Amino acid sequence: MARVLKINHVGIAVADTANARSFWESALGLTVDHVEDVLAQKSQVTFIPVSESEIELVTPLAAESSVAKFLADRGPGMHHLCLQVDDIAGMLDDLKKKNIRLINETPLQEPGRLMAFVHPKSTGGVLVELYQVLQDSH
Amino acid sequence: MARVLKINHVGIAVADTANARSFWESALGLTVDHVEDVLAQKSQVTFIPVSESEIELVTPLAAESSVAKFLADRGPGMHHLCLQVDDIAGMLDDLKKKNIRLINETPLQEPGRLMAFVHPKSTGGVLVELYQVLQDSH
Numbered sequence: 001m002a003r004v005l006k007i008n009h010v011g012i013a014v015a016d017t018a019n020a021r022s023f024w025e026s027a028l029g030l031t032v033d034h035v036e037d038v039l040a041q042k043s044q045v046t047f048i049p050v051s052e053s054e055i056e057l058v059t060p061l062a063a064e065s066s067v068a069k070f071l072a073d074r075g076p077g078m079h080h081l082c083l084q085v086d087d088i089a090g091m092l093d094d095l096k097k098k099n100i101r102l103i104n105e106t107p108l109q110e111p112g113r114l115m116a117f118v119h120p121k122s123t124g125g126v127l128v129e130l131y132q133v134l135q136d137s138h
Numbered sequence: 139m140a141r142v143l144k145i146n147h148v149g150i151a152v153a154d155t156a157n158a159r160s161f162w163e164s165a166l167g168l169t170v171d172h173v174e175d176v177l178a179q180k181s182q183v184t185f186i187p188v189s190e191s192e193i194e195l196v197t198p199l200a201a202e203s204s205v206a207k208f209l210a211d212r213g214p215g216m217h218h219l220c221l222q223v224d225d226i227a228g229m230l231d232d233l234k235k236k237n238i239r240l241i242n243e244t245p246l247q248e249p250g251r252l253m254a255f256v257h258p259k260s261t262g263g264v265l266v267e268l269y270q271v272l273q274d275s276h
Contacts, residue, residue, distance in 0.1 A: 006191070007193075019257075029142065051190065053191065095165055125150050126216055
């Protein structure tokens with residue numbers, strides 16, 4: 001059976017990245033690693049490593065993105081919890097057999113990783129992202 | 139300056155612990171370590187280790203607890219993000235100097251740990267808990 005390896009990241013919805021960064025950087029002393037546009041999610045993500053995990057500040061790039069809707073409905077705050085797994089396809093198959101509702105029935109591919117979201121209706125209200133790091137194919 | 143060491147846990151507000159446990163245990167294959175009443179927070183916490191961090195399912199023991207208010211206002215979901223630090227008193231002093239609003243100006247002591255909450259108004263909407271593990275005094 002596929003296994004959860006660690007918390008990969010906690011995704012935080014922010015309306016104003018510069019303002020949000022000031023808390024994590026200036027107040028807490030953490031360091032931004034990089035900023036990336038994730039076009040599949042119509043969002044821009046600021047990656048802040050914390051030991052083996054990351055805090056990701058997620059801001060919408062388009063009004064129809066799910067993060068924009070989240071901000072409009074609930075305001076800024078924790079948006080999703082991402083768990084790194086060793087075998088995302090196996091995990092999704094297993095969850096389907098257990099009647100867990102998935103937002104992505106098959107994994108989405110982003111550079112270096114596969115990802116899929118589990119519906120909060122099946123998790124007790126948490127938007128859970130599953131994430132598998134892809135081995136370098138070189 | 140005090141440093142953030144890792145994500146200690148993600149706290150998830152749940153109305154029905156048995157139901158919430160079934161996702162994390164039966165669907166994802168994680169294992170509950172223990173369950174603890176945290177009387178200072180009027181809540182019961184179910185600890186689920188995930189590598190160096192934990193997922194904590196938090197359910198209210200009293201209607202006037204902050205978790206009960208959270209559930210009434212927002213429903214179940216991610217409630218707080220806990221960062222483990224090496225020196226909580228130093229971190230709180232530093233945050234005060236930087237005009238960060240604190241819920242606890244001095245640390246609360248629980249068995250084996252010191253903790254304090256930072257107000258979401260100063261963090262971009264996230265209830266942040268700071269946490270220092272106490273050395274065994276034996």
